Amino acid sequence: MKKLLCLASILVTSVVLAACGNNNSSATDRNHNANDNLNREPEQSKEDSISNARIKLTFDHKEVVVRMYNNPVSKDFLARLPLTVTFEDYIGKEKISILQKKLSIDDVQAGNQSKKGDFAYYAPWGNLAIFYKDFEDSTNDLMILGQIESGKENFENVDGAFTVRIEKVTK
Structure with a gap:
């Protein structure tokens, strides 16, 4: 039972970390794209x-x-x-x-x-x-x-x- 609880805990932690990692990279990508748009001259x-x-x-x-x-x-x-x-x-x-x-x-x-x-x-x-x-x-x-x-x-x-x-x- 202890092993099952430990595995479940590891699994939940992994999922949370993976989700946070994806959000951070998406945020980084969004910030990177926003900075690109700021540095770029307007199309017009x-x-x-x-x-x-x-x-x-x-x-x-x-x-x-x-x-x-x-x-x-x-x-x-x-x-x-x-x-x-x-x-x-x-x-x-x-x-x-x-x-x-x-x-x-x-x-x-x-x-x-x-x-x-x-x-x-x-x-x-x-x-x-x-x-x-x-x-x-x-x-x-x-x-x-x-x-x-x-x-x-x-x-x-x-x-x-x-x-x-x-x-x-x-x-």
Whole structure:
């Protein structure tokens, strides 16, 4: 009887220790993963890091220079340049132009909020958007392609539709 009680005691102790060991390793794994996530840049900022690529938008003897972000949608757009497109005003905050062929958004998650100076792509409509005013209630379906570096004010006072030549800026 003593042997049976001793074996039962050893068995219970082993199970408890094994369970504690598993919980500790799971906790260690969770802490390790949490630390990895803290040390890692957020996915959005990685996709939207500034690149060296710039584009120039030319219209009515004016120029706007945009520094492009380093993301797949921006790269797809850059590969299509040069382009000539027509922009028009939309709700007094942005100029839009519907592209003839939609940009590839595979494996890219939208969800950016726009701000003044953003050069963006609105996937549901397949259009470019240039925000010349802040737009706090903007949609979550925007993909920011770049940020205007110079000439932002050139969009604010353009009335009606206007033709824009977009090309890469070479050093």
